[in-house]
Every structure is written in structure tokens, then in C-alpha cells.
Amino acid sequence: MASKEPAHNCKVFLAGTIARGLLAEVAEGLSKLDTKPRLVGFLANDDPAARMYADWSAKTCIENGFDFDLRIVGKEEIEERILAANTDSTVHGIIVYYPIFPRPSGQDRYIQQIVALEKDVEGLSHRYVFNMYQNIRFLDPPTNTLKSILPCTPLAVVKVLEYLQIYNSILPYGNRLFGKTITVINRSEVVGRPLAALLANDGAKVFSVDLDGVQIFTRGQGIKKSHHEVQVQDESFTIRDCLPVSDVVISGVPGDKYKVDLSLVRDGAVCVNFSSEKNFDSPAVKEKASIYIPAIGKVTIAVLLRNLLRLVQNQSAGKKIVGGPEALNGSVNN
Amino acid sequence: MASKEPAHNCKVFLAGTIARGLLAEVAEGLSKLDTKPRLVGFLANDDPAARMYADWSAKTCIENGFDFDLRIVGKEEIEERILAANTDSTVHGIIVYYPIFPRPSGQDRYIQQIVALEKDVEGLSHRYVFNMYQNIRFLDPPTNTLKSILPCTPLAVVKVLEYLQIYNSILPYGNRLFGKTITVINRSEVVGRPLAALLANDGAKVFSVDLDGVQIFTRGQGIKKSHHEVQVQDESFTIRDCLPVSDVVISGVPGDKYKVDLSLVRDGAVCVNFSSEKNFDSPAVKEKASIYIPAIGKVTIAVLLRNLLRLVQNQSAGKKIVGGPEALNGSVNN
Numbered sequence: 317m318a319s320k321e322p323a324h325n326c327k328v329f330l331a332g333t334i335a336r337g338l339l340a341e342v343a344e345g346l347s348k349l350d351t352k353p354r355l356v357g358f359l360a361n362d363d364p365a366a367r368m369y370a371d372w373s374a375k376t377c378i379e380n381g382f383d384f385d386l387r388i389v390g391k392e393e394i395e396e397r398i399l400a401a402n403t404d405s406t407v408h409g410i411i412v413y414y415p416i417f418p419r420p421s422g423q424d425r426y427i428q429q430i431v432a433l434e435k436d437v438e439g440l441s442h443r444y445v446f447n448m449y450q451n452i453r454f455l456d457p458p459t460n461t462l463k464s465i466l467p468c469t470p471l472a473v474v475k476v477l478e479y480l481q482i483y484n485s486i487l488p489y490g491n492r493l494f495g496k497t498i499t500v501i502n503r504s505e506v507v508g509r510p511l512a513a514l515l516a517n518d519g520a521k522v523f524s525v526d527l528d529g530v531q532i533f534t535r536g537q538g539i540k541k542s543h544h545e546v547q548v549q550d551e552s553f554t555i556r557d558c559l560p561v562s563d564v565v566i567s568g569v570p571g572d573k574y575k576v577d578l579s580l581v582r583d584g585a586v587c588v589n590f591s592s593e594k595n596f597d598s599p600a601v602k603e604k605a606s607i608y609i610p611a612i613g614k615v616t617i618a619v620l621l622r623n624l625l626r627l628v629q630n631q632s633a634g635k636k637i638v639g640g641p642e643a644l645n646g647s648v649n650n
Numbered sequence: 651m652a653s654k655e656p657a658h659n660c661k662v663f664l665a666g667t668i669a670r671g672l673l674a675e676v677a678e679g680l681s682k683l684d685t686k687p688r689l690v691g692f693l694a695n696d697d698p699a700a701r702m703y704a705d706w707s708a709k710t711c712i713e714n715g716f717d718f719d720l721r722i723v724g725k726e727e728i729e730e731r732i733l734a735a736n737t738d739s740t741v742h743g744i745i746v747y748y749p750i751f752p753r754p755s756g757q758d759r760y761i762q763q764i765v766a767l768e769k770d771v772e773g774l775s776h777r778y779v780f781n782m783y784q785n786i787r788f789l790d791p792p793t794n795t796l797k798s799i800l801p802c803t804p805l806a807v808v809k810v811l812e813y814l815q816i817y818n819s820i821l822p823y824g825n826r827l828f829g830k831t832i833t834v835i836n837r838s839e840v841v842g843r844p845l846a847a848l849l850a851n852d853g854a855k856v857f858s859v860d861l862d863g864v865q866i867f868t869r870g871q872g873i874k875k876s877h878h879e880v881q882v883q884d885e886s887f888t889i890r891d892c893l894p895v896s897d898v899v900i901s902g903v904p905g906d907k908y909k910v911d912l913s914l915v916r917d918g919a920v921c922v923n924f925s926s927e928k929n930f931d932s933p934a935v936k937e938k939a940s941i942y943i944p945a946i947g948k949v950t951i952a953v954l955l956r957n958l959l960r961l962v963q964n965q966s967a968g969k970k971i972v973g974g975p976e977a978l979n980g981s982v983n984n
Contacts, residue, residue, distance in 0.1 A: 324872060324874075325822075325825050325828060325853075325872055325873050325874070326872075327820070327821055327822065479820075480818075480820055481815060481818050481819065481820050484814075484815050484940075485815065486661070486813075486814055486815050486941070487661055487940060487941070488659075488661065491659050491940070494659060494918040494940040495897065495916070495917070495918025495919055495920065495940040496918070519659070519918065519940075521917070521918075537917055537937075538658060538659060538660075538917065538937050538938070539659050539917075539918070540658075540659070561895065563829065563897070582829070583829070583855070583871055583872065583873075584828040584829025584830070584853070584855075584873070585829055586829065603872055604872070606818075606821060606825070606828040606829040606853075607820070607821070
């Protein structure tokens with residue numbers, strides 16, 4: 317019998333395909349609301365990438381039945397304008413396009429905490445971040461009617477892995493990555509570290525890789541703990557130790573210089589790129605991976621709308637969120 | 651916050667639960683037939699295990715709407731009685747309970763080839779076995795209307811892994827185990843070797859472990875080959891090298907002495923026992939595995955009925971199977 321030799325057996329999924337189900341879910345939720353939700357975006361910089369993201373989120377909002385206001389403001393008035401939007405009942409969600417202030421100042425971090433908890437569509441409020449790391453999914457335990465908001469890009473990667481059935485739905489909710497080993501390359505506070513935490517909280521063993529070394533995020537042997545713990549590895553443990561044993565490799569290194577060393581990747585691994593650049597050489601990656609996701613941007617936008625819908629649902633649940641935005645600093649109670 | 655520490659996070663599935671979907675599928679196929687299919691079992695030994703299997707298959711046949719005849723015959727008449735059943739149009743499937751003759755003689759192997767191809771419910775005919783190893787799924791390529799029959803116990807394990815979503819249905823049919831590493835402990839001709847081949851043919855990397863060492867079954871890097879190839883490992887490569895990197899560990903070692911060394915098993919692995927004895931110490935296995943399958947017998951019986959249904963469907967497709975039973979010895983043409 318002649319041997320059949322296809323070029324490769326890698327399946328490539330585009331973000332638009334994966335986003336479709338999420339947008340349908342959003343449309344259904346939207347159809348049950350009395351009001352058309354309004355997202356307000358604040359742009360206080362000249363960064364063309366931020367402007368592009370703002371235009372893109374505007375377009376997706378409008379296309380999917382949401383209102384969107386872009387408010388271009390000066391750095392000196394950003395705080396005041398956000399506070400006004402916090403108390404404006406016609407505004408349901410707020411997104412701020414960073415960076416605004418020079419990085420070393422930490423002032424952007426301060427602005428993030430200005431946005432009202434119940435309008436924080438990006439999940440950057442300390443309360444949401446705390447809940448994410450602690451694997452607490454609701455704002456109002458034990459009633460559990462108000463969902464805690466997760467940051468858009470890390471949640472988009474989770475949604476991608478759910479779509480790809482890396483999350484095994486036969487396992488209990490919350491443990492569906494048990495048995496999976498995942499490498500996440502990038503440990504920024506914005507994406508890489510929250511993503512590693514989310515995946516470990518769902519049961520995975522996660523190698524979090526960055527320039528300063530490797531950290532292992534897990535819920536311990538048998539995923540017995542309620543949330544992840546981190547083990548910092550010494551410098552002898554490198555990405556060379558991570559890639560060959562990883563079922564999934566997720567990379568988000570900015571710039572066009574970095575490429576994942578495909579010779580170390582396990583045959584049949586799932587490769588996901590969340591960098592704006594291509595961290596996986598293509599077509600070479602298709603010779604190694606069983607599934608390759610070249611980009612996730614459209615999923616991130618769909619998740620943004622899903623978060624906005626969650627906020628409106630939380631708001632119309634008519635309950636006062638315990639604590640409220642003014643009580644966020646240091647008063648988290650669980 | 652108090653740390654929640656559940657006893658274990660392992661999910662145990664019973665074979666009866668997994669068999670249910672298969673039996674429903676069989677019932678639907680059965681409802682479309684004009685005739686009630688009849689399975690004939692030949693028992694020519696005094697082995698209590700064989701008798702128990704015969705009684706069990708009888709019970710399951712009757713319960714699920716099939717006819718079952720148990721024919722208890724002498725060793726000297728087995729061949730003639732099978733040949734008579736081959737040409738009896740009221741008989742749709744034939745199962746023979748082995749062993750009949752002393753093992754070294756090879757006479758049982760001869761009897762297996764006596765059963766007509768179109769009535770061989772266990773898939774032991776050379777043509778079926780050849781197709782299985784060669785990853786050929788139909789008897790009549792390229793028309794592909796007559797399905798080749800797979801052996802019951804190996805196919806039962808495949809069905810278990812499909813149920814558990816180890817087969818990723820987002821990948822193309824035939825490649826759904828790409829990226830999975832599986833250890834199969836037992837390399838008998840009846841179960842272990844065909845199972846390793848089936849899993850590798852579906853894209854897995856399989857460590858086939860037996861007393862004489864380890865063999866690796868794969869379709870090559872990038873699963874480019876149309877069917878598996880085998881690499882025999884030297885004695886320095888042992889089960890100690892296999893278990894820590896395996897997503898799934900499947901064990902079928904007879905007798906109550908053998909236990910899989912759980913200290914070597916990867917945290918969150920899927921553990922499947924197909925031995926009549928417990929190859930995984932319980933409850934210890936539940937401290938390590940994400941999923942544990944203690945037994946597969948009921949799935950095997952469901953697969954037997956599914957094979958019988960396939961035979962009837964093939965027969966009623968009204969086509970003469972290329973070659974036919976009399977042409978089986980050495981004349982396989984592909």
C-alpha cells in the first residue's frame with residue numbers, strides 16, 4: 317500500500333471562529349436586557365496602538381448592539397472624568413486605554429483603582445484581581461449571584477482553551493485542566509501572571525517563563541488546594557525543561573525578535589500566540605503542533621463585551637456590591 | 651480564608667455509565683432492522699471464566715433485543731459446527747469462547763480463522779486484524795460502505811477514552827489522539843498489542859510495556875504516516891521512563907500480584923484498568939489520577955453488540971465482501 321504523507325496534520329483556528337460562540341452568547345444575554353448597555357472609553361495618550369484598540373472596541377461594540385462613547389481627554393483631567401462616569405447612570409462600563417503616565421510613577425495603577433468596581437469592564441480593580449488570584453468567582457459569597465470580572469486577555473486565552481477542548485468538560489467545573497501541563501511565556505502583571513494563575517486555579521501545572529526565570533504555578537499534588545501556589549525555580553531550571561513536557565505552549569512576548577524554540581516543543585502540542593507579533597515561526601509550527609492559534613485579538617474583544625454584559629447583569633441584580641468602590645483599598649473581606 | 655481540602659479530586663467512572671451511550675446507539679440501529687439479529691456462542695471447554703463470559707453475553711444480548719444461542723459442543727466437533735453456522739442464514743454473528751485446545755498447538759488460532767468473515771463478531775479473522783494494524787477502516791475501499799470489525803476489548807478501551815474526551819473531537823477524525831502520550835501495560839496479541847496499535851493509529855505516542863521490555867508505537871513525527879510503526883527500546887528504557895510522561899496509563903496485567911507503581915504516575919493522569927484484577931491500588935490511585943476507570947467489562951459487552959449490529963448492517967448492505975472467508979489465507983489485497 318502506498319504511504320500517504322500529508323504536508324502536516326496541524327489544525328489552525330482563527331480567533332474570529334472562536335469568538336463566534338462568545339458573541340452569540342453575548343447577543344442572547346443582550347436580548348434579555350431592557351437597556352442598551354453603554355461602554356465609555358477614555359483615551360488620554362497619543363499612542364497609535366491605544367487609538368487602534370479604541371477604534372476596534374468601538375466598532376465591535378456598535379456591531380454587536382452596544383453603545384460606545386470615546387472620550388479623548390487630557391492627562392490632567394482623567395481622574396475627574398472617570399469619577400464623573402462612575403456616578404453617571406447612563407454609563408454601564410468604563411475602559412481606560414493605557415499607558416497614560418510614565419511607567420515608573422505608578423500613577424496608571426492609581427487610575428485603575430479610580431474606576432468603579434461595578435463599571436470596571438477590564439477587571440483591573442484590586443477586588444477583582446484579588447478574587448482572580450484567590451480563585452473566588454463571585455462578589456457576594458455565599459449567595460453567588462454577582463460574578464467577579466476577569467481580565468480580558470487572560471480570560472480570552474481560557475476561552476480559547478475551552479473551545480479547543482483542552483478544558484475537559486467531563487471533569488468537574490474548576491478542575492478541568494487537572495493533568496495538563498502548560499507553559500506560559502511572559503509573566504507581565506497584565507497578562508502572563510494572571511493567565512498562569514487562572515490556568516493553575518483550574519487544575520493545570522503551569523510553567524510561567526520570563527527573562528528572570530521559571531516559576532511553577534499549581535494547586536499542589538492532587539490539586540488539593542483551593543487556589544494556586546507558586547514555586548520559584550533556580551536558574552538551572554529553564555524553558556528547556558518546560559517545553560518538552562508541555563501539552564500547551566502559550567506565548568506572548570512583544571516585539572518581533574522572540575521565537576519559541578520549536579525543536580523543544582512536544583510533537584502534537586497545542587501552540588497559542590497572544591503576542592501582536594508571531595512568537596511561533598510559521599509554517600514550521602505546523603510541523604510540530606496538533607493545533608495552532610496564530611492570534612487571539614478577536615476573542616479578547618468578544619470577552620470585553622461579555623464582561624460588559626456581566627457588569628450590566630450584576631448592576632440589574634439590584635444588589636449593592638459588598639464593600640463598593642470606595643471601600644476597595646485594603647478592606648477586602650472573604 | 652480557610653483552605654478547602656477535599657479528600658481527592660479524582661473522578662471515577664463506572665463501565666455501566668460509559669456503556670449506556672453505546673447501548674443507546676445499538677438500540678437505535680436495531681430499531682431500523684427488519685430482522686432480530688442472532689448471535690451464536692460456541693462453548694467447547696470447562697473453563698468457568700469462559701462460561702461466565704458466555705452467560706453474561708447471553709444476558710446482555712437478550713436485554714438489548716438480540717437473540718442468543720449458546721451451543722455447548724465437544725472439541726472434536728467445533729470446526730464442523732462453526733462451518734454449519736457460517737452457512738446458516740438465521741445466524742448473524744458467531745462468538746467462540748477460548749481457550750479450546752492446549753495453547754502451544756496453535757489450533758485455537760486455526761479455529762479463529764474458520765469463522766466466516768461476515769459473522770466474526772470479535773474481529774479475529776486475519777482480514778480484520780490486518781486492517782486494524784494497517785489502519786484500514788473499511789472492507790470495500792474506495793466505496794467504504796462496509797466497516798471493518800475491531801476486536802472488542804481494545805475497541806472498548808478506545809470507546810472509554812472517547813467518552814472521557816481524551817480523544818479531542820476538535821481534531822480531524824483519525825488524528826484525535828495527536829499530542830497524547832499513553833502507556834499500555836500488557837502486549838498480548840488479544841488486547842495489549844492491538845490496543846497500542848489502535849491508539850497509535852489515531853495519533854497517540856504509545857509506550858507498549860510487557861515483561862520483555864518497552865516498544866514505542868507512533869505514526870512518526872507529526873503523525874505523517876498512514877499507520878503506526880514500532881520502535882523496540884533497549885533494556886535501559888523501562889516503564890520508569892514511560893509513566894512520568896504519560897497522560898493516560900492503561901493496564902491489563904492478569905493475576906492479583908501486579909500493581910502499577912503510582913509514585914511514577916504523573917499527577918492528574920487518566921488511569922484505566924482492563925485486567926479482571928485491580929492493577930491500580932485503590933484508593934491510592936485516586937490521590938494521583940484525574941480520572942480512574944476501575945473496570946471496562948460492561949463496555950466490552952456493549953461493543954460486542956455494536957459489532958454484531960455492524961455485521962448485520964454489512965450483510966444487509968447486500969454486497970459480497972471482497973475476497974470472502976474462503977479467500978482469507980494470505981490473499982489480502984489492498
